[in-house]
Amino acid sequence: MLDTHIVTLSRHVIEQERRHPEATGQFTNILFDLALAAKVIAREVNKAGIVDVIGRTDQVNVHGETVQKLDEYADLVILNAMDHTGNLCCMASEEHEEVIAIPERFPTGDYALMYDPLDGSSNIDVNVSIGTIFSIHRKVSEGPRGGLDDCLQVGRRQIAAGYVVYGSSTMLVYTSGAGVHGFTLDPSIGEFVLSHPKVTLPDPPNRIYSVNEAYAPQWSEGQRALVEHLKSEAYTGRYIGSLVSDFHRTLLRGGLFMYPADTRKPQGKLRLLYEAAPLAFVAEQAGGRASTGSMDIMDIEPTSLHQSTPLYMGSREMVDLAERFLAADGTPSGP
Numbered sequence: 001m002l003d004t005h006i007v008t009l010s011r012h013v014i015e016q017e018r019r020h021p022e023a024t025g026q027f028t029n030i031l032f033d034l035a036l037a038a039k040v041i042a043r044e045v046n047k048a049g050i051v052d053v054i055g056r057t058d059q060v061n062v063h064g065e066t067v068q069k070l071d072e073y074a075d076l077v078i079l080n081a082m083d084h085t086g087n088l089c090c091m092a093s094e095e096h097e098e099v100i101a102i103p104e105r106f107p108t109g110d111y112a113l114m115y116d117p118l119d120g121s122s123n124i125d126v127n128v129s130i131g132t133i134f135s136i137h138r139k140v141s142e143g144p145r146g147g148l149d150d151c152l153q154v155g156r157r158q159i160a161a162g163y164v165v166y167g168s169s170t171m172l173v174y175t176s177g178a179g180v181h182g183f184t185l186d187p188s189i190g191e192f193v194l195s196h197p198k199v200t201l202p203d204p205p206n207r208i209y210s211v212n213e214a215y216a217p218q219w220s221e222g223q224r225a226l227v228e229h230l231k232s233e234a235y236t237g238r239y240i241g242s243l244v245s246d247f248h249r250t251l252l253r254g255g256l257f258m259y260p261a262d263t264r265k266p267q268g269k270l271r272l273l274y275e276a277a278p279l280a281f282v283a284e285q286a287g288g289r290a291s292t293g294s295m296d297i298m299d300i301e302p303t304s305l306h307q308s309t310p311l312y313m314g315s316r317e318m319v320d321l322a323e324r325f326l327a328a329d330g331t332p333s334g335p
């Protein structure tokens with residue numbers, strides 16, 4: 001018997017909206033617009049190598065990283081999908097140094113969108129999965145047009161967050177504070193279809209840790225001791241080097257993803273507002289944790305648009321263990 005009970009992202013979000021009588025529909029439309037942008041980006045990512053979207057532009061972004069052609073493309077797709085809808089007061093992107101204002105010719109709305117248009121894009125030309133990460137806050141500033149204050153909000157105040165992973169299939173995973181839900185793009189109908197309802201990290205978690213061990217010489221004593229402890233407990237190592245892919249695996253299999261601080265990167269590498277905080281919201285809603293190694297990611301009061309943070313994310317007891325190792329001199333008060 002053919003299954004006719006297809007739950008699309010649109011249907012799911014509308015059903016979630018109905019639980020909030022005060023909802024204006026702006027938030028629902030933001031997710032619809034993000035899903036459209038994701039479909040357009042997926043189309044180009046999936047044919048990278050066939051058309052001239054692989055490779056680098058001659059530009060360098062705010063972080064000194066060479067901008068990949070698809071980075072730039074993905075950023076413009078999201079910008080153009082979102083800037084005229086009247087749902088946003090402003091945006092912030094990894095690819096833009098300053099807050100992105102809504103053009104004067106367009107109406108504004110009650111939400112701010114932060115996004116990393118295509119994280120892990122250095123992996124594009126070796127066909128490793130990459131992703132888009134997004135975070136949505138309610139506008140807090142006075143006046144119709146938003147600004148920095150609407151972006152520099154603590155992660156706990158996020159209205160919604162999620163990511164798109166462009167891999168063996170294209171998945172959109174999001175939370176609006178009522179659990180984590182995953183949708184897989186069905187290209188035959190062009191819809192994101194609910195494939196992973198109510199995602200929760202497995203308990204007990206699979207014994208997987210994920211970190212770039214090439215940086216071990218620059219780690220703290222506690223970080224080194226933590227990884228040695230995990231090895232002594234017969235954990236498996238998995239590291240893709242594409243944040244969304246490493247996070248998605250951790251969400252579905254459990255374990256611990258780490259991007260530690262080190263002597264060369266004392267604040268870590270990953271960005272708070274459009275990488276760590278949105279993924280932290282998803283992790284917590286899935287029953288896990290996300291920490292700097294000493295405090296919850298979602299309790300950090302942001303001070304700048306592109307600030308970085310060390311990141312420990314995954315199964316609750318593993319993040320707790322990491323914090324114990326990092327707090328001690330590497331000899332935890334019992335794992």
Ligand code: P6P
Binds near residue numbers: 122
């Ligand atoms: P490293 C990709 O460049 C990225 O921004 C994230 O997607 C990924 O988690 C991290 O950097 C990998 O960094 O230093 O291990 O190469």
